[in-house]
């Protein structure tokens with residue numbers, strides 16, 4: 001059986017691409033040095049895949065920033081404001097990714113959004129009425145030839161036209177359907193050039209096919225591919241889907257002349273049933289996504305072989321594939337020196353997944369696969385207990401009743417009590433929690449982890465930062481202060497490190513966007529909290545001021561969604577265990593007189609199932625109660641805040657309100673306050689802090705612009721319910737721009753208050 005990888009990670013196993021890119025952005029290295037690292041990484045990735053006998057090795061899965069942005073550039077989707085800068089193609093590309101402020105002009109970056117249900121972000125292509133979609137770039141062909149020179153015959157990968165047009169933002173009057181002809185011609189030109197270059201296959205990624213499709217979507221898809229495939233030469237076309245099943249278009253895929261269809265049998269609940277029910281054309285190849293590209297557990301060969309057997313009854317030609325790109329898992333276990341082998345043997349990061357492909361290939365080549373040594377060894381990994389059980393936690397979770405999920409008294413009564421207690425001015429000002437994680441803050445942590453400073457020194461440094469931060473917040477006149485989150489490497493990894501039941505890694509980085517990476521902790525066993533995690537820092541901050549200090553926690557849904565979850569128990573069970581642990585922390589903070597507590601649920605929206613029919617039954621039915629469980633035990637006068645980075649929650653607005661927080665802060669500055677209309681329409685009760693400026697940019701908003709933003713909000717929101725804050729944490733920003741922006745925020749609020 002042949003094997004295929006949909007895509008490989010690209011930042012480098014030690015984040016080499018991150019470091020050279022950041023050096024390049026600072027002007028510390030030349031473009032040639034950046035290109036050299038890119039080429040070295042590509043060569044290394046191809047070689048590793050080749051060594052593991054992968055038959056369909058991807059090319060063009062490498063990216064200097066993002067694959068959707070690469071595709072936009074390939075197809076000439078470059079808004080005029082970036083072209084007008086007159087920069088080189090790569091500089092223009094980075095201007096779209098990061099914005100540009102310099103001699104050539106001043107432009108903001110393209111919008112960034114979550115890539116389906118992952119923690120990866122893509123750049124949103126922007127199409128206006130003057131956009132001409134046509135083949136304009138060469139990266140896809142260059143990287144195919146580069147691999148060929150290294151004796152690696154690759155399968156070039158490109159984001160497909162349907163997904164691209166669906167994800168794009170249209171700023172003029174034209175819509176996706178108006179670009180069908182141009183887009184189809186551009187993709188046909190890609191195929192033609194690959195024919196000339198002698199490529200055997202192209203992989204066209206269409207993850208948008210696993211979402212709910214309307215008749216108009218289906219028509220758009222068919223129209224695009226009828227045109228593209230009518231011009232097809234010798235290059236075979238693999239239509240690749242992932243992150244779910246293609247129940248709305250399975251038969252269309254069978255009818256169109258694709259040579260291969262890639263289906264996801266890990267997240268695609270109905271993939272197997274679709275194949276069984278409708279069959280699979282004999283002349284097409286099924287790229288069966290059986291090795292999980294999103295999680296890090298070893299593949300169970302027994303399950304994979306059994307699925308292959310079942311599929312073989314309906315499918316003539318099967319290629320064993322990953323369920324999605326391996327971009328979403330770390331590179332390799334080789335860099336994990338602290339984890340015991342007994343633990344590591346249960347994990348497969350990208351490189352270890354390649355070994356699984358090689359082993360499965362060998363196993364499947366045996367007359368009796370079940371007797372193969374690799375099979376027997378693999379089965380041994382799944383026998384016996386491998387997780388750390390905590391019976392007390394299990395019992396606590398099993399004993400939960402409705403009362404544990406219900407905070408009393410009801411919101412209205414609490415709101416009045418809290419107004420009287422805190423006596424905050426109208427339009428209270430606050431921040432979202434983190435302050436700049438400067439090089440010194442990170443270096444202090446690095447020194448502690450290396451053992452070159454003591455725990456006491458490490459802590460003292462953070463306490464000093466807290467003292468400075470509190471004093472400065474007080475000095476500029478913010479109303480509700482925070483400690484600054486200096487002790488956190490990341491808002492999820494930190495809690496993974498503090499809680500029992502998680503495993504954390506040294507170098508298991510996964511790209512989140514551009515040069516930014518995260519190290520998701522691994523849920524290994526039952527989760528519990530053996531000691532307070534944030535109380536010391538929050539209580540210290542509180543001791544420094546008479547103003548209210550907001551304690552800062554990450555909520556259970558976000559901790560779970562940004563970790564690698566267990567697969568032997570349900571997400572609900574894990575979420576409730578984490579919720580019980582965070583609940584203990586909330587109660588400890590309250591006992592230490594931290595009277596405002598923010599519980600971030602930045603990732604709540606992210607894992608909302610891609611199909612609406614699954615929203616309640618598979619997700620919201622436990623995610624919202626998990627949050628309620630965390631705070632239902634506090635007194636009426638303790639004010640619970642929550643925060644979400646993205647404001648795309650109009651469609652789940654009632655569920656957000658049902659979280660029963662007292663205040664919610666969220667991003668709004670980039671979405672034209674459309675969310676506020678939704679809040680009003682549904683009678684949203686929670687107080688709100690729509691972000692008044694965008695923290696993703698170093699730009700300092702002026703007092704006037706902030707006043708204007710506030711005024712617009714006041715036109716729509718009851719003043720008694722409105723808070724004033726940036727749209728997210730300030731950890732990625734520099735010191736200077738942070739304080740200047742906050743001073744403007746306070747000044748703007750004071751001026752608006754004065755004019756009331």
Ligand SMILES: CN1c2c(nc(N)[nH]c2=O)NC[C@@H]1CNc1ccc(C(=O)N[C@@H](CCC(=O)N[C@@H](CCC(=O)N[C@@H](CCC(=O)O)C(=O)O)C(=O)O)C(=O)O)cc1
Nearest residue numbers: 119442443445446489490491492512515516517518562732
């Ligand atoms: C809010 N967001 C988050 C998401 N996911 C998370 N898990 N966390 C988030 O905050 N998703 C959505 C958004 C946007 N996403 C991100 C993702 C990542 C970052 C970010 O800033 N990442 C940092 C890495 C942060 C970190 O863990 N740092 C560690 C390690 C620091 C380090 O590199 N150490 C060096 C040595 C340093 C030295 O001084 O010599 C080393 O280990 O080699 C830490 O602080 O300890 C990044 O740089 O990518 C932001 C938003």
Ligand SMILES: N[C@@H](CCS)C(=O)O
Nearest residue numbers: 432433434600602729
């Ligand atoms: N409290 C966190 C939330 C980020 S989403 C922070 O401020 O960084």
Ligand SMILES: [Zn+2]
Nearest residue numbers: 602645728729
């Ligand atoms: Zn945020």
